Amino acid sequence: MLPNIDLRIANMTKALEQVILPALPREQRLARDQAMLVLGQLRMISQQWKSALRYEALSLDELVVLARALASEAPASIGEPLEAALAVAQDCDRTSITALEQACIALGHAVDAAILGGAEHLPLSPAATDAVLDYGLRHARRERTWFKANQMDPDQGDLPDIDAMLAAAD
Amino acid sequence: MSDTLDASSVQDIDIWNRDDMEPRVREILDRTVRDRVKGPYAAKTEAQVVAMLENYFAVTESLEDIVISDVARMAGGASKEQFAFVLRHKGDAKGEKLVLRMDPLEAISQTCRGREAQVHVAFADVLPVASVRNVDADGDILGQPAIILAFVEGVTEPTQGTGHGFSGIGTRYDEWAAKLAPQFIDALAQVHRFDWRTADLSYYATPQPGTRQAAIWQINWWSQVWWDGVVQPVAMVTYAERWLRENAPVCDEPVMCHSDLRLGNFMFEEPSGKFTAVLDWELAHIGDFHEDIAWAIQRLFGTWRDDGTFLVCGLIARDEFLRAYEAASGNRIDPVKLRYYEVLNAYKCAVIDLGQAMRAATESNNHQDIILTWLGSAGAVFLEQLVTLIREA
Numbered sequence: 358m359l360p361n362i363d364l365r366i367a368n369m370t371k372a373l374e375q376v377i378l379p380a381l382p383r384e385q386r387l388a389r390d391q392a393m394l395v396l397g398q399l400r401m402i403s404q405q406w407k408s409a410l411r412y413e414a415l416s417l418d419e420l421v422v423l424a425r426a427l428a429s430e431a432p433a434s435i436g437e438p439l440e441a442a443l444a445v446a447q448d449c450d451r452t453s454i455t456a457l458e459q460a461c462i463a464l465g466h467a468v469d470a471a472i473l474g475g476a477e478h479l480p481l482s483p484a485a486t487d488a489v490l491d492y493g494l495r496h497a498r499r500e501r502t503w504f505k506a507n508q509m510d511p512d513q514g515d516l517p518d519i520d521a522m523l524a525a526a527d
Numbered sequence: 528m529s530d531t532l533d534a535s536s537v538q539d540i541d542i543w544n545r546d547d548m549e550p551r552v553r554e555i556l557d558r559t560v561r562d563r564v565k566g567p568y569a570a571k572t573e574a575q576v577v578a579m580l581e582n583y584f585a586v587t588e589s590l591e592d593i594v595i596s597d598v599a600r601m602a603g604g605a606s607k608e609q610f611a612f613v614l615r616h617k618g619d620a621k622g623e624k625l626v627l628r629m630d631p632l633e634a635i636s637q638t639c640r641g642r643e644a645q646v647h648v649a650f651a652d653v654l655p656v657a658s659v660r661n662v663d664a665d666g667d668i669l670g671q672p673a674i675i676l677a678f679v680e681g682v683t684e685p686t687q688g689t690g691h692g693f694s695g696i697g698t699r700y701d702e703w704a705a706k707l708a709p710q711f712i713d714a715l716a717q718v719h720r721f722d723w724r725t726a727d728l729s730y731y732a733t734p735q736p737g738t739r740q741a742a743i744w745q746i747n748w749w750s751q752v753w754w755d756g757v758v759q760p761v762a763m764v765t766y767a768e769r770w771l772r773e774n775a776p777v778c779d780e781p782v783m784c785h786s787d788l789r790l791g792n793f794m795f796e797e798p799s800g801k802f803t804a805v806l807d808w809e810l811a812h813i814g815d816f817h818e819d820i821a822w823a824i825q826r827l828f829g830t831w832r833d834d835g836t837f838l839v840c841g842l843i844a845r846d847e848f849l850r851a852y853e854a855a856s857g858n859r860i861d862p863v864k865l866r867y868y869e870v871l872n873a874y875k876c877a878v879i880d881l882g883q884a885m886r887a888a889t890e891s892n893n894h895q896d897i898i899l900t901w902l903g904s905a906g907a908v909f910l911e912q913l914v915t916l917i918r919e920a
Contacts, residue, residue, distance in 0.1 A: 376652055382592065384599070385774060386600075386601075386602030387895070390895075390898070391897050394897045398901070401904070419592070422664045423762060438757065462759050462761065463763070468760065468762050472765045472769060473765060486766075489762055489766045491764070493762060493763035493911075494911065494914045495768065496763065497763065497908075497913075498907075499907075500907030500910070507901060507905055508603060509827070509905040509908070
């Protein structure tokens with residue numbers, strides 16, 4: 358690929374920084390705000406795009422771990438649909454970001470139904486509750502790390518960079 | 528005698544009854560789903576705004592020779608489209624400077640301009656608030672729901688300062704804190720001491736005192752937003768909803784809650800620091816005062832002093848803030864209820880950032896979709912807060 362994606366993102370950020378933003382009148386605050394956010398998104402994407410497939414695969418793998426934990430604790434009325442959703446998720450095309458994302462969505466709905474305890478709101482066992490909270494922490498840390506370049510995280514200094522986070526998960 | 532709608536006389540609240548909600552909130556959420564398919568939404572041009580306003584004032588007030596001038600889009604916030612403008616007509620050649628605050632098709636929070644207008648009027652003699660010139664609660668004439676307010680001079684953050692944040696978030700107030708903090712605490716106390724029973728708040732309903740209804744109404748509101756708009760399931764959001772239902776506390780004495788009372792939502796004049804307006808009442812409701820306190824102390828809205836002390840809203844240390852609030856309001860803060868409402872507020876923020884904002888941006892139904900996706904990228908901060916708060920509860 359020539360020009361490659363990194364080069365094109367770098368060109369776009371340079372154009373925004375050096376030409377477009379300086380040309381926007383100060384009173385055009387909405388336009389300036391949105392141009393700044395375009396710049397910020399491009400900077401984040403430049404850090405993320407090469408790892409996006411790995412990231413979506415990791416997201417699905419961690420959700421699978423949670424789904425298995427919930428299925429093992431759940432009554433049949435909840436466990437069986439969850440097992441079925443797990444089987445579909447594990448068959449997805451792991452070379453496709455879109456397929457991984459769709460698998461996360463489908464399995465996520467089955468996990469939600471288990472967390473709510475079905476229509477009867479059956480109680481969650483202590484083990485299932487721990488599994489949800491453990492997953493919740495891993496999920497939050499992963500996403501906070503993925504997006505820490507937005508600089509809105511009050512504790513961004515405590516987060517690793519994306520490569521370190523993915524390496525630790527391997 | 529209250530002018531609010533009567534709540535059902537339930538003593539035992541069904542924590543899983545999702546229909547138990549303020550009627551007007553239900554209408555707004557239903558309208559959101561119904562209108563979602565009308566997108567995408569484009570930012571209004573100056574010419575469109577002028578045409579909308581000329582027609583509005585001609586129809587509603589029969590004004591003649593209407594001239595709408597000095598139209599200027601106002602930045603800030605992530606919810607409403609706002610324009611400053613000057614209205615002149617045959618009976619007023621000098622003109623009025625006003626603000627049009629209008630719903631885009633979808634925003635991070637779907638709220639009612641009629642409720643906002645009523646609470647502005649109710650607090651007109653209590654706190655500095657912009658006076659209400661007009662309201663089109665359902666957009667019958669303007670084409671989209673809107674409120675027209677008097678223009679108020681002031682700033683939301685110091686023009687000369689060491690740190691500026693988005694929508695006031697992360698702003699450092701430094702030497703301004705001594706002037707702003709007492710007014711901030713007084714405003715909280717005034718809101719909570721307000722006797723809503725004497726005001727016309729017909730768009731509002733009141734939760735039953737001495738029950739869990741105040742909390743359940745909030746969970747039903749925000750979980751409805753989540754389930755109506757979910758783009759991608761988030762297990763922690765679902766678990767938090769369950770936890771909030773199962774741990775909902777009793778509210779003995781419902782009070783008016785602003786629900787977004789933080790720095791960034793006040794305007795003040797420079798150099799005196801005197802408050803000129805309390806802004807953004809769109810989430811106001813009658814509920815538990817702990818909700819407002821828990822909102823103000825969120826980490827996202829605060830900053831840290833150089834010595835590592837966390838400053839609530841960038842102004843005042845947390846313990847000092849809680850003591851000062853109790854003294855000003857006469858309310859006693861229950862730490863268990865405060866922790867509960869910290870969880871509820873983190874849940875609301877997660878729903879806003881990861882639910883409603885993502886749905887609105889996905890449908891391209893906002894005038895600033897890019898801000899919505901930017902906010903969404905911060906949503907995981909609230910997920911981790913949910914885990915931490917629930918584990919500590």
